[in-house]
Amino acid sequence: MNRLAHETSPYLLQHADNPVDWWPWSDEAFHEARKRNVPVLLSVGYSSCHWCHVMAHESFEDAETADYLNEHFVSVKVDREERPDVDAVYMEAVQAATGQGGWPMTVFLTPDAEPFYFGTYFPPAPRHGMPSFRQVLQGVRQAWGDRREEVAEVAGKIVRDLAGRELAYGDTEAPGQEEQAQALLGLTREYDPQRGGFGGAPKFPPSMVLEFLLRHHARTGSEGALQMAQDTCERMARGGIYDQLGGGFARYSVDRDWVVPHFEKMLYDNALLCRVYAHLWRATGSDLARRVALETADFLVRELRTAEGGFASALDADSDDGSGRHVEGAFYVWTPAQLAEVLGPDDAELAAQYFGVTEEGTFEEGASVLQLPQSEGVFDAERVESIRRRLFGARAGRPAPGRDDKVVAAWNGLAVAALAETGAYFDRPDLVDAAIGAADLLxxxxxxxxxxxxxxxxxxxxxxxxxVLEDYADVAEGFLALASVTGEGVWLEFAGLLLGQVLTQFTDGSGALYDTAADAEKLIRRPQDPTDSAAPSGWTAAAGALLSYAAQTGSEPHRLAAERALGVVKALGPRVPRFVGWGLAVAEALLDGPREVAIAGPALDDPGTRALHRTALLGIAAGAVVAVGTPGGEEFPLLVDRVLVGGKPTAYVCRNFTCDAPTTDPELLRRALSG
Structure with missing residues (x-):
């Protein structure tokens, strides 16, 4: 076992028995490189990364390659999910130098952590125009030994170039209606009207953009925004990217039609999409959206919840295919013969029609990814449900994909928000309890x-x-959602503590935000990125949580910080709306107020209080915040001076320092929050 044996990251532990003498990212590793006067190999990946496993098997498990690495390099292994700051800094360098990036990421550094040579996956033998990993190692070693001054010059130039990329943050004014309309127009141009989603293959679930579209529709009544959201959600839910038996979404589709996924399932994707489909149901009443939201929530709890009450990071794409081969998608795909083995010939024929399973297959080796290519209305619902249950039970007997049991704070915050709201919308207290369990663990x-x-x-x-910033922002977001759903003010208090750290540790005074705290480990540059990737950027997630907290408490510093942070969205939204979807969604909340809803009632289990509370949670007004409790309750500032009208539970709706007349009628409250 090497030094990774004592780490908590499942990805690092996967490499603990490699013959490579791995080090975790640490000062000690770079001290060792200085002492031995050798370069550092930095290898970055994550547990469910397919090509990371391939390179590990081909190169890092190879004794001859390991001997060469151990003699001429100090090798450092990093889990990108555990150290997103390290990943971000060096990925920026890789993309700047090569025009592309991805994982595994392979970077060679000086002992001062300055990068000078870059790549991603390297094969064990030359192919497709790529050098072999051994050739790369030999070339780097030769350059280090014979052209050290040139290496130092290159490394210094790269570091200077990265330092010059720091965001020039001038405009601190939040987007207005004009910028939001321009962003919608830009999305319309990139929209795929035939297939849903944006852009070509590979096609990723546009979770943050969908949230913006739903909020924009709520605020403006834009039918175009709603149509893009509805059609994209339907195409994804009917495609192979969605698990038609067990619920939950794969990472992305390799094709434009959502048919063949990259089969890994990530916590952040499923938390975000669970919330999107719940919000789509809230806006439209769609039965499909309701089913997908609940099935995705059930997937989260069933397959990702840990013994401690948190949620694991991911399920692998690969698993044993039953014959000893480790194959991508093996757990999820079916052939007609496999359907017949489980269901018998008649039901197998129906299942093949219903799920789009063909003799030719839609995946590899004649296997098909399950889809819903036809209208479900032409099939017998009870028979289909019986087929689904039997297939799900049979699939459970297959070797399961590996699970990355690492609990990431940010992604658990997203799961808390999704499960709390989904549980509240659909009267599923078990889902709310799961959200509370994860919040307790955090x-x-x-x-x-x-x-x-x-x-x-x-x-x-x-x-x-x-x-990092996304941890503070997303956990605060989860706590704020939980406070609104449960009426327990302690979650508002915890959110305030985390956002206090955002204001003191992650801001620069101008409105810009950094991804790492002011007192964090110093890297070759302090990472800073306002654009979304697979999850909301820490920058815009913080803006959203700050805005909601300000609406709940009346805190002017939090609101000002949110407004100033949204200045970057004003600049980027009209130009690259796909990459600031969450920021655009937060800007919709700001333009709407956001609306502040206080429900004063004698007790949470009082029927009148429950009716008003549920109506408030189901209001579609963009970014509305909800407080519920006894009149004048101190846990929620919104309840101060709120009294019962005629002795009945009463709702108060305010925005922009103006309040509607209080009401005891859920229907009047619904209209006040209808967008």
């Missing part, structure tokens, strides 16, 4: 007495890596 294990967050934990043990 407070108990990830959050210290100074409200500083640990990025990860595993098996009830907090990792050593500090939380």
């Amino acid at each position: 407070v108990r294990l990830h959050m210290d007495e100074h409200a500083r967050l640990a990025r990860t934990s595993k098996d009830g043990r907090a990792g050593a890596n500090a939380g």
Whole structure:
């Protein structure tokens, strides 16, 4: 076993028995490189990354390659999900140097952590115009030995170039209606009207953009925005990217039609999409949206919840195909013969029609990914449900994909928000309880007495890596949603503590935000990125949480910080709306107020209070915040001075320092929050 044996990251532990003498990212590793006067190999990946596993098997498990690495390099392994700051800094360098990026990421550094040679996956033998990994190692070693001054010059230039890329943040004014309309127009140009979604293959679920479209429709009544959201959600839910038996979404589709996924399932994708489909149902009443939201929530709880109550990061794409081969998608795909083996010939024929399983297959080796290519209305619903149950049971007997049990604070915050709201919308208290369990774990294990967050934990043990901006923002977002759903003000208090850290540790005074805290480990540059990737950027997620907290508490510093942080969305939204979807969604909330809803009632289990509370949660007004409790309750500032009207539970709706007349009628409240 090498030095990774004592780490908490499942990805690092996968490499703990490699013959490579791996080091975790640490000062000690770079000290060792200086002492030996050798370069550093930095290899970055994550547990469910297919090509990371391939390169590990081909190169890092090879004794001859390992011997060469151990003699001429100090090898450092990083889990990008555990250290997003390290990943971001060096990925920026890789993309700047090569025009592309991805994982595994392979970077060669000086002992001062300055990069000088870059790549991603390298094969064990030359192919497709790529050098072999051994050739790369030999070339780097020769350059280090014979052209050290040239290497130092290149490394210094790269570091200077990266330093010059720091965001020039001038405009701190939030987007207005004109910028939002321009962003919608830009999305319309990139929209795929035949297939849903944006752009070509590979096609990723546009979770943050969908949230913007729903909020924009709520605020403006734009039917075009709603149509894009509805059609994209339907195409994804009917495609192979959605697990038609067990619920939940794969990472992305390799084709434009959502047919063949990259089969890994990520916590952040499913938390975000669960919430999107719940919000789509709230806006439209769609039965499809309701089913997908609940099935995705059930997937999260069934397959990703850990023994400690948190949620694991991911399920692998690969699994054993039953014959000893580790194959991508093996757990999920079916042939007609496999359907017949489980269902018998008659039901197998129906299942093949219903799920689009063909003799030719839609995937590899004649296997098909299950889809819903036809209208379900032409099939017998009871018979189909019986088929679905039997296939799901049979699939459970297959070798399961590996699970990355690492609990990431940010992604658990997203799951808390999704499960809390989905449970409240559909009267599923078990889902709300699951959200509370994850929130409890975040407070108990990830959050210290100074409200500083640990990025990860595993098996009830907090990792050593500090939380980054997205952790503080997304956990605060989850706590704010939980406060609105449960009426427990302690979650509002915890959110306030985390957002206090955002204001003191992650801002620069101009409105810009950094991804790492002011007192975090110093890298070759301090990472800073306002654009979304697979999840909301920490920058715009913080803006959203700050705005909601300000609406709940009346805090002017939090609102001002949110407005100033949205200045970057004003600049980027009209030009690249697909990459600032969450920021555009937050800007919709700001333009709408956001509306502040206080429900004063004698008790949460009072029928009148429950009716008003549920109506408030189902209001589609963009970014509305909800507080519920006893009249004048101190846990929620919105309840101060709120009294019962005629002795009945009463709702108050305010925005922009103006309040509607209080009402005891759920229907009048619904109209006040109808967009």
